[in-house]
Amino acid sequence: MSATVMRAPAAQPLDRHRLLVLGLVWVILLLCPFWIPFIGGYTSLGTRILVLGLAAMSLNFLIGFTGIVSFGHAAYFGLGVYGCGLILRYVTASTPLGLVAGMLLGGLAGTIIGALITKRRGIYFAMVTIAFQQIFYFIAYKWNGLTGGFDGLRGFTRANINLGFANLDIIKNDYVFYYFVLFVFAIVAGVMGLILRSPFGRTLLAIRENERRARFLGINVERHIWLAFTISAIFIAIAGGLYALLNNFADPSSLYTDLSGELVIMCVLGGIRVFWGPLLGAAVYVVLQDWISSHTVNWMFFVGLIFVIVVMFFPRGLLGILRRRSEA
């Protein structure tokens, strides 16, 4: 009995805390086009933050919540970019179809590669993810006829969305496009949150916390890591599709190692143990890049410097202060 009595008061402050964070995040995101000019940004910069933030959060589903590090997640992001771009370029001018195609292409690749690498751990896992990513990069790079090779895939634009009662002008109106991306972002983030709070999601936390204990509880660790990898690839491929729509362009660098590394940096910058950490990391990264690169071509030096400072003084990332503590 005392357990029941204990738990009720102990659980409440945490839930209130969680709701507060959730409310704050959504107010900030919904009002982004209105406040971003004050920090020297513009609406499509906000859209870029959302897209890369979603990509980083998808990667963090693995790093922060399953405890395995992929250094090759640009592969699935890039496949989302190309999947979406190819549909719009060659098949049909439909934004939703493009997103679905990108999601399927990236998700399928993640499913297959995930199945091949779940026995690897740590640095070996990271190396294999890089190797597969390089394969996809070179396919996109060399297959000139289909992908445009080094120059990237051009000649498509995102298409307006006809809801029947209204036509969403996402082509010309940056605000409308921002809210369209926010809508997709909300769905993916919502699904991710639900998965993490499910029994399945808790097995991923268990694997992160202690793989040996997870195994001795009877969790099929390899299968769960495979599923987590697949889910993460599907999520990041959706972000990739949005990236193609944002730029109206599919660029081989979206499949390249540099992007994989940048995504890891965004996760660590914001805080890997916090759901929204990677989004903040992406925001800081994208805004700094935009701001510093307008002053110097050596922007990467300063971004690197800031990264080092954050890691030294906030080892758990900028949102590390939100980390969980004992309830009682």
Next chain:
Amino acid sequence: MDTNHEQHTKARVRAMSDTPMLEVRNATKAFGSLIAVRDVSLTVQRGELRAIIGPNGAGKTTFFNLISGFFPPTRGTIVFDGQDVTNLAVPERVKKGMARTFQITEVFPELTVHENVRIAVEVAAGYALRPRLSSSERAGVDHAIDDLLERTRIADKAGRLVGELAHGDQRIAEIAMALALKPRLLLLDEPTAGMGEQETFEIAGLIRRLHREENYSIVLVEHDMRLVFHLADRITVLAEGALLADGTPSDIAANPDVQAAYLGHAA
């Protein structure tokens, strides 16, 4: 419910039979040229508490790992409740009813005691791949968690992160997780290793309750001789990888070979 009932009936029928809980036949484990366990056999009856002791390097932990399926024996057979489990991987052994704790406590440090136990309960209930639970399933899980926290007397620390608890409480949380798997055989690897007087006392009390009041079959490896002679029904003594003696605590205390092995080790 029906299958549940069937399982209970089956379990009772089996409990009435004379099949031992665990039978290890001539187990040998070699690591390259080093033979860590040499031709050891052991039989644990239902409801028995068996302690495995021996001087350092006697092969206790290796032997224990053979039983729990951490690695397979080089030669020999392991029969659990009448079934050959020699080549079964860990998850299958867990499903058959073996649960273990580790010499170095293995828990989920950044989660609360309640969450640690919740994960164990959900996995044991077969919910590991479920995206959601019905409200009655959730109520069942909550009830099982509360029951385990009560039985192990750690309910007052349910909301604490396990990594912030004292060593003894971490071990109790680990035992609660093992119990969540509803094991028929509980394997405890040095449950009081590195603990102080008070913590050892609490863990010993918990093990005794599980054995005497809840009728668990338990195999434990332990260094603390007072604890072993106080708790065990039978004691198996290993020395240099081989079986030295097997008997009741009073047999073992009177056994000159055992005294020699321990004294020889001390000298």
